[in-house]
Amino acid sequence: MTNAAATEPVAISTGEPATTVTRGTVLIVLASFCFGTSGPLVKPAMDAGLSPQQVASFRIGLAAALLLAFVAVTRPRLLRLRRSDLPLLVGYGLVGVAAVQLLYFAAVSRIPIGVAMLLEFTSPVLVALWVRFVRRVVLSARMWVGTALALLGLAMVAQVWEGLRLDTFGLLFGVASALCAAAYFLIGERGVSTIPPLGLVTWGMVVGAVAIAVVTPPWSLPGETMTATAEFAGLAVPVWTLLVTCAVVSTAAAYLLSISAMRYLPANVVSVLAVCEPIVATVLTWLALGQTLAPVQVLGAAVLLAGATVVQLASRTPKVVLVGDAVQPTVG
Template sequence: MNAARLKAPGLGFAVLSSVAFGTSGPFGKALINAGYSPMQASWTRVAGTTLILLPLAVLLRGRAAGRAVRGRWPLLLLYGLMGVAGCQSLYFVAASRLPVGVAILLEFTGPVLVVAWMRFVRRTRVPRTAAVGVVIALAGLACVVQVWSGMRIDLLGLLAGLGAAACQAAYFLIIDRVGDDVDPLVMTAAGSTVGAVVLAVVAPPSGIPWHVLTTGVPFGDRLAPGWFLVVWIILISTVVAYLAGVAAVHRLSAPVAGGVAYLEAVAAGLFAWITLGERLSPAQLAGGAIVLVGAFVAQRSVAPDEPVMEPVPSLESAGVRSADA
């Protein structure tokens, strides 16, 4: 009875998390089109998230947060560098040069890279179904980038999307390595803090076009206040998305919550279509579905019981899964 009571709210939280994360691409791209660089948009998202989550972690976890950070600071530093700063900024670079739907699909090949890492770097045997998932995902990716047309897709955008996938894979592997040693809230707060510091070096806040916040930003057929887009990216696309993701994992198994998290790619494509008018070709839509199926099969085959697919943070994170994302 208790499990049944938890399952429905858990699925609701998982869907909310995925949809919230999926809005980051369209909203971030609108800011980029208005004058922000991808790195500046990423710093704004991560820094704003830090201002919310860091005090929250200190308030709710107290001294336990400090002990956890001291005990695992090398991994948390790497998590902030790759799982937060790298994943968020590279995703925004990809989204600024490609349709948002293509950018998020490239990032979601991360589980495929996890399989490759385990097989060729760790020399670990992986199930045959994982290899099948990799082949399926790569076939779908070929459709997304339309290799038969000579790959006329923007090369820098393609490389940035694949770089975001590599950072997403690192995010999964780091979470797997940390395990239960660090509370998810503390880990995300620490990672976003590191990410904000790193991105501040690459995109100094003094160079950000702050005037955009007080002007109207083209958003589909309308103008949206710049401050509204920033607040949405920080509060909804990252903080709410992350907290809902954690709530989902607590009520469901991590693999189930991770499976629902693939809705993020669908949500990102739909929001980009509705708000930015970005459409994917039928071949790209079919390829996107194939990519998600392959990545899901690969991820479930390698880690059916491990929490390596907790939705985000982007921050796409958690965002920031990203942040994403």
Template sequence: MPVHTSQGSQGNHGRGVGLGLALASAVAFGGSGVAAKPLIQAGLNPLHVVWLRVAGAALVMLPLAVRHRALARGRPTLLAGFGLLAVAGVQACYFAAISRIPVGVALLIEYLAPALVLGWVRFVQRRPVTRAAAVGVVLAAGGLACVVEVWSGLGFDPLGLLLALGAACCQVGYFVLSDHGGDAGEQAPDPLGVIAHGLLVGAAVLTTVTRPWRMDWSVLAGTARMNGTQVPAFALLAWIVLVATVLAYVTGVLSVRRLSPPVAGVVACLEAVIATILAWVMLGEHLSAPQILGGAVVLAGAFIAQSSAPAKGSAEPVARGGTERELPAHETAA
């Protein structure tokens, strides 16, 4: 089934709102590592942190899942795909990858997702994309290479590279599924309902993989060290659940509905820059000159990509994930 894109990005106002939501999502997602790293250093297994993140968010969103329970009957494939790919797949593959290869390398590979989104649009759905969007992806990927200093790692574990690529593919599923049915008007699946059910599916899958009953729960009752300061572990977990997961997914899905999978995907690359800046400020992990330059290049690439969508009614190629909106007869004739 082809994935249709939304009409919400039509017009400057819609694109402006979509860009703001995408930036908010990048900031929220980018803060997850800063909060999770002290918990891991305090003794929690990385996969257990992932399970706490997803299960806690699923519990918060449970009332919305109940409210939109009809989605489970009407869109079971969409919900299963979102839970498996956009929630469980991305998190599990990424944390498994960083156990075998450097974090920076895994992050760069994961954020090849925008380029993979464009490949999906161009070669699977056979839709044209703007040159500006493609240039934006190239710039963002090059900037990310500087941000994570990919040259600092040499020999990599093949399985680790494969897991990082799996995280990138799952992130493609996040952007494509987030946009699913966005042009169906009132018949479109409610994005909050999709997120709520997706988190429930992801939590169920991660429970079987991570076996949380083996977790050292006492860590959450103590404190974790953040750049020399003792912070309550439960407060860090609350940030991860409420901001880095619930808020991040809600703003991210809504941004895709107003932009498009390729454009929102490139803007999401800012997560790596934001995460690096937050680590600099809150964890004392300083930025080098190449990383600062790379961050500027990522910003430039994101701006070029998000500004590449044509004006309403334009016949130019689009950086979108599905079929173009049908024009009224008089516009078509014109």
């Protein structure tokens, strides 16, 4: 006689505690705020005459130098590398730091910024597809609905229909930036399982800075532009102070908070919650640079936040694994 208890699937709760989910959510929201400050900070610098590539080179180069000096003084043991970690660190730095920045700026140079932003922030869908079909983890319907709502809200905030024009290379650059952004979340999630977040971000930033320096050396920035003043929040602010703030807040702190969030939440959840960044960027641009918000952007922000909330709540739901003939790991 077959033992029914032995063959019947058994549900096992593998969900993360609510406090862990909350901690990860707070970290990625703070990271999104920090990332979102980059646009309002660097736009006056670019209006003053700096190219997007020069801005990226400076912000990543300075962030790498500051992180390296801070870690060397406070926690030098984090700078010790294991040979087995080198491929991951190089991949994280080249793809998640350098390539995603350069490809996004390349897309912006050829297609409207709203379209480029939407393309880059399709990365949550790519991460979800990887988790579903490569890792064979079943994602709940709420996770997919929340992701779709977040992307719809993003499209409304970015107003992608404004000045839309087709440019093959621009679209390719945008799609490539999305692939790199997805790789950033997946590599970061894997990295924090063996490397402390501070060490991972520091070495990743160093690798990214070296890679971008090959294309645009930070020392090539014109001194007269760096010392010139630009208007920010109604004040005349030196360009170099905007770039230094961007390097500290929008780069070093943002990457560290984002990677730290992956210690508490899976990559697919973090990537969706990260789409709050365009809301922060849009609101800060309105406050600091005086650019107005259209009603559709306000509505889009609400839709985006609703989608992010659905994903966040889904991540609190205990995951169920069926043990027996029907083994189905689930998330959300």
